[in-house]
Each structure stands twice: as structure tokens, then as C-alpha cells.
Amino acid sequence: MPPINADDLSWTAPDADDAAWRRKRLGAAAGGEDLGCSLYELPPGERSWPYHYHTANEEALYVLAGEGTLRLDEETHPLRPGEYAAFPADASGGHRVVNDGDDTLRYLVVSTMREPDVTLYPDSEKFGVYVGSPPGGREERSLSGYYRIGDDVGYWEDEERG
DSSP: OOOOGGGSSSSOOOOOTOOOOOOEEEHHHOOOSSSSEEEEOOOOOOOOSSBBBBBBEEEEEEEEEOOOEEEEEEEEEEOTTTEEEEOOSSGOOOOOEOOSSSSSSEEEEEEEOOOEEEETTTTTTTEEEEEOOOTTOOOSSEEEEEEEOOOOOOOOTTTOOO
């Protein structure tokens, strides 16, 4: 597949009142299947996705412009152009980006595109499940949703006897 140019792609934005970033899905536009790449712009004073980590997908971040802060577990690290961070597919890869600078923070996020995947959100004690298409994938999912970690049910609970 030939190269694509980010200037030729439209921005998408989250369908959420408390999220203000915008994104261009470079990997999908270039025909990527096993590797995703998105260009993000995060306005000053905004935060990216809630603090989270994936159990099946490794991610990485590369800062192109602007300044901000990267939360990794309970530590924070300054971000500036040229910074690169890798997020393993386990609790050690937990992360969140905050733009506490004066200008738009522009960065790339690269990810493996494995499914199924479970994403954990430790701060809100939730998890997300994605089957049929990985997080960031465009295909229809056969199963997906977000759940409270504490809402565990027993394996045999509500099972019909027959």
C-alpha cells in the first residue's frame, strides 16, 4: 500500500463530554493490520484517556510538539518533543497523558492490534473487554463493554439446571 499523508486525513474526536483530544488513525489509513498508529492532539489543560493498561496490547508514545506530563503508576514524568515511552501489556504499562503546558501537545501512539484484549482502569476500578476487534480497531466487535471490577459473580451463579 502506498504511503499516506496525515494532512489528507480527517480528525476524529471522542464522543464524551469530559474528553477533548482529537485523533487521526494513521495505521488504519495506511492498511495496517497488526500494528496501529494514531496521531493525537491534546489541548492545554486536558487529559487523554483515563489512566489504564492493556493485558494483550503493548503501546508506545512519541512526542512531536508541545509539553505535558506522563503518569506512569504513581510517578509523573515531563514530556517534551523527542520523548519516547513504551507501555508493556501488563500493570507496569499503566499510563495517562496530561497537557499541563501552554500549547497543544501533539504525539504519536503506536500499538499492537491484538484481540481479545482487556483494559484495566485502576483509578475507577473498572475494566473493558474487546472481542472481535482490538481497542482502536474499526471492525464490529462480537463482545465489548465496561464493568466494575468488584461486580464479580460466581461461575455457577444463575446457571440453569437441566
